Amino acid sequence: MDIVNQLQRQYVDFLSSLYREGLLDDQFLQIQKLQDESNPEFVNEVVTLFFEDSEKLLHNLAVSLYVDQQNVDYQKVDACVHQFKGSSSSIGAQRVRNICASFRTCYDAKNLEGCLRCLQQLKDEYYLVKNKLQTLFRLEQQIVAAGGVIPIMG
Amino acid sequence: MDCEMENDHSEEMDLEVLSSMWPEDINEEGKLFNLEKPGADHDMLEGVKLKEEPAAVDFNRLVDLTTYSEKGSSQLSNLVKSWEYKQANAVRMLREELDSLSKQQKKVELKKLEMIEEHRFEEHKYGGNKRPVSVLDEVYDIWQEVPRRRNDVVVHDQRPEVEAEYGTVIFWKQRAIHLQKLLEASMQREQIALEKLQESIQNLERQSSPVEELSQVLRRADNYLHFVLQNAPVVIGHQDNELRYRFIYNHFPTLGEQEIIGKTDLEIFGGGGVKESQDFKREVLERGVAAKREITFETELFGSKTFLIYVEPVFSKAGETIGVNYMGMDVTDQVRKREKMAQLREEIAVQKAKETELNKSIHITEETMRAKQMLATMSHEIRSPLAGVVSMAEILSTSKLDKEQRQLLSVMLSSGDLVLQLINDILDLSKVESGVMRLEATKFRPREVVKHVLQTAAASLQKILTLEGQITDDVPVEVIGDVLRIRQILTNLISNAIKFTHEGKVGIKLYVIQDPCACKQGESPNVTYTDEQTAPAKGSIDHNVLSTSKSRSNQKDYNGKSHGEVPCQNHGHNDETGNPLQNGASTNGDREEYPPHETTVWIRCDVYDTGIGIPEKALPTLFNKYMQAGADTARKYGGTGLGLAICKQLVELMGGQLTVSSIEHHGSIFTFILPYKVSTICDSSDDPDELRDMIGHDAANDMNDDDTNYGFFKFEPRTLGPIFSASGPGRSQMLRPNGFGLSAINTRIGYPQDSSSFPSGNNTPKEICLIEDACSEVDVTETSPEPESSLMHSPECNNKISIGKEHAKHDDENIQLKISSINTCNSSQRPKDVLDMTKIRDPQVMHQMQPMSGRSSECTSNDSRDIPKAKSKPKILLVEDTRINVMVARSMMKQLGHEIVVVNNGVEAVRAIHSTNYDIVFMDLYMPVMGGLEATRLIRSFEETGNWEAAIKAGVEFDVSPSNSFTNGQEYKLSRKRIPIIAMTANALSESADECYASGMDSFISKPVTLNNLRQCFEQYLAAFL
Secondary structure, eight states: OHHHHHHHHHHHHHHHHHHHTTSBOHHHHHHHHHOOTTSTTHHHHHHHHHHHHHHHHHHHHHHHHHTTTTSOOHHHHHHHHHHHHHHHHHHTBHHHHHHHHHHHHHHHTTOHHHHHHHHHHHHHHHHHHHHHHHHHHHHHHHHHHTTOOOOOOO | OHHHHHHTHHHHHHHTOOOOOSOSOSBTTBOOOOOOOOOTTOOGGGSOOOOSOOOEEOHHHHHHHHHHBHHHHHHHHHHHHHHHHHHHHHHHHHHHHHHHHHHHHHHHHHHHHHHHHHHHHHHHHHHOOOOOOOTHHHHGGGGGGSOHHHHHHSOOOOOOOOOSOTTSHHHHHHHHHHHHHHHHHHHHHHHHHHHHHHHHHHHHHHHTOHHHHHHHHHHHHHHHHHHHHTTOOEEEEEEETTOOEEEEEESSOOSOHHHHTTOOHHHHOOEETHHHHHHHHHHHHHHTOOEEEEEEEEETTTEEEEEEEEEEEEEBTTSOEEEEEEEEEEOHHHHHHHHHHHHHHHHHHHHHHHHHHHHHHHHHHHHHHHHHHHHHHHIIIIIHHHHHHHHHHHHHHTSOOOHHHHHHHHHHHHHHHHHHHHHHHHHHHHHHHTTOOOOOOEEEOHHHHHHHHHHHHHHTOOSOOEEEEEEOTTSOSOEEEOHHHHHHHHHHHHHHHHHTOOSSEEEEEEEEESOGGGGGOOOOHHHHHHGGGSOOOOOOOOHHHHHHOOOSSHHHHHTTOOOOOOOOOOOOOOSOSSOOOTTHHHHGGGOOOOOTTOSEEEEEEEEEEOSSOOOGGGGGGTTSTTOOSOHHHHHHHOOOSOHHHHHHHHHHHTTOEEEEEEETTTEEEEEEEEEEEEOSSOOOSOOGGGGGGOOOHHHHHHHGGGGGGGGEEEEOBOOSSOOSGGGOSSHHHHHOTTOOOBOGGGGOOSOGGGGGGSOOOOOOOOOOOOOOSSOOHHHHHHSOSOTTTOOSOOHHHHHHHHHTTOHHHHHHHHHHHHHHHHHHHHHOOSHHHHHHHHTTOOHHHHHHHHHHHHHHHHHHHHTOOSOOOOOSOOOEEEEOOOHHHHHHHHHHHHHTTOOEEEESSHHHHHHHHHHSOOSEEEEESOOSSSOHHHHHHHHHHHHHHSSOHHHHHTTOOOOOOHHHHHHHHHHHHHOOSOOOEEEEESOTTTSOHHHHHHTTOOEEEESSOOHHHHHHHHHHHOGGGO
16 A cells, blocks of 8 residues: 555656646546546556657658758648647647647748757657656556556646 | 235336226225226227216215215225225335435445545555455345336446556546546436436325225226116115115116106105005015015006015124115016016927826726726636536526535525626626726606616515605606616615615615716605504506506517516596605605706606614725624625615716715615606606506505505515415526515505505506516516526516416426526626626627527426426537647537547548538637648638639549438538538637638637536537537
């Protein structure tokens, strides 16, 4: 029981740190609330989907911006970033979403340098939040494995 | 000064000119009077022609002054001193010259001696080789101190040059001759020196007249003074200690000398300012301190002029003031300019203030705009979801519930109502405060308003209280005002009164007052409350007034359904018009007949109760926002504390005033007076339908002799019997199995206590109950869905009454009523809309209601109290390309109980609409292949034209399978109705909402989608399925 408590506390602390650092926002809470008996793996599924999509998008962005720097297809960049923005805001990855917004100003201005910088930031933030979310899920699994219930925040 | 003189005496001697003899230090302060030294004949003033001296002088006085006044004597002594000094200087110079001459003489003598000695030396040459040393060589040095010029005169020692050989006779002869010459020359010089001396002495004598010199200097100074003052607007004068003029200089004299000298100001001229200046001078004279003052003269002599006057006292040597020096300068122009400047400055200040004011009002306007926006936001953001909650709870309340659930639900509903009320209150308040509140002027009948307010209150009454209303005869039948607001005020005050009254009665009294000030007449609450049981005198009504009564165009609005109008019957009445009712004593005075032709009438309204009253100390803050009489009150009675604040603001907005008087534990009277316009065309024609308006015919039959009580309503508590509560306007009643019923209109007869005592002469039953047993469904649905907040005509009371005895049927209708209420609730957020709907003017609403009614009839036929569940689920289409968003949205929809169909881009969306009938579409804007805006445009185009040409043109290919073509055809017929399309946008702000609307979208929700967003949308657009 002790270990469950400890894990639960750890989970709560960790999750609230994610909120505190602005990595996640209320939307993540919404997602969590959508998970119920009929859909017990909902959060995990959504987030996994997010990872898959994001990595594809990051790859596409990198291709668009690095392969032919003379003729960057900004429309494609726009499509990718827009999608990235939509998916990140859907799961509440706040910081990723914010970078998408500034990314947009860069490609609107056809500022390649800015775009590259934004892409780098986007990667950084994405992998950061991915890392954190994976940690979070691991914690969840541990809690479940220890026979505990995942605490509900908010 | 002396030493200065000494130092440059040589200079002066060179010039042989005396410096100005004008005292250089005429008074202690320093040189104030600097005069140019008159150079050789270039007197500047020579060319200037001075006018005749404008000064008038009393010379005797001048002498007196110079003799006796300190200043005069000091000036004189200065002059003398300076003259003496100059003389001394001259003497000294002469003496020096004499010295030098005598020295020359000595020298010459010495020379002589020397020559003689030389001779002796010649003789002694042989005898001794001694050479004599002239001691005087050193002495000569002193000559160096003698002015150089003197040196010219000095005879140089010249060695006689003798060519002849020394020692010869010739030599000596020559030498003698030479010496002789030298001697002669010396003599000659001596002679010249003597002459010069003589001349100097003579000169001295010639110059030695100090008076002459002084007067010359003085004249020069005088000339300068005149020159300077020639055109100056200056008056200079001296007045003695009786303030008689002794001297005056005025360049523009208007009076002759004899008219001024020896007279005082007052004696010379009169007019404004003269006395003041005289007093001022006297003051200076007395205080002995110089002073300046600006005085405006208003004299016949020189008109209106402002002078700056400087007055200084003149002291005698003994220190007594012996007069004043006075100097005045005409500063009229300056004063005028100054005043103009001040005026200008003032204007500028005013301008600036105006500017600030304008800025402020601009600011306020901006604030108001913002407030408006906030109001809109609030009403939308708070009220609509809340309305949803409350509506749902209402529906829930009609379903089968056990007792506990019902209880919980009732708490939920009342809390919901409270929050709604609070929001409405806040909105009202902020509307009033931000000036957004607009008053409407509509014709209304005060009697009806009072009656309906009481009815409404009675209907939801949960206490044993008597509600009564009295309207005096002089109150016009119809007045013009904002009836909604007036009802709001009345309802608020009445519900307040009821809240704080546990037994006794609560009432409204309306009467005309003549003057808004008169309403302040002290009222004695004691009278009111102690007399409450006494039967009021018979209400009497003027014949004129009688005939005017009729229901308020019931037939028009409500298909002739009766509304429990108090019928007015013509019949006899007491001659006494000002019939005192319970507190008639206090109102008698106010009840003057008001001239009927007046266009504005002040009506006073008292809302009285026999409740707990208000402690005196709470009275001052009673009308403050969020203020209740005390913390206990708030705990015990609840409420927002805004009601009275709103009432007060509303009353004041309408130009009236709201006051309160109260005695603790006895009751309170809230009084408001308001001006109303009286419609000039007094609609006094008898309404033919009026008789049909009668309800409660039993009562009418019993009491028909008493129809005069048109101006009096009474709602007495009923302690038994079935209630109308089932369909009552208040939800609480619905939930309450056995509420108190009120006889309401049935017992509307004013004086039930002793009704029998009324003459029953007019027995003919003129009241006919026209109430059908059942109201048509439409009628029921017409009723306002929000009884608490609705102040309008409330026919449900009547319906209630009429159907009161038929419970079975009634219940069904009740359900119907509820449903329709909810429906209207959902479809409109604004109270105004609600109002409109209650009037059923809006065909759309009608349209919306019809199916509901239909559905509910089904239910009634099943005789089930269950709320009809929405059997058909809405078909929802989500157009979204991002998988995650789809997933989230789907999950959320699922939680809300909806299944969705998902397509991934605009083209697919168009195809989906093409093949299936959806009830709502959620559309992402930004998608590959085709965006949401374009897809929306295509769909709208189809709805308008009935064909998909635009879509086909845009490149959308439709499957032409047989099944599809079938649905397509069906659609063609069925679904030309507009599908609600909701945009889902990632940045609600930057992606312009206009664009969404322009493309034909109905609304938009911002991403990320949340449960609340979705729910709200469903409430708004899928109300039919909820």
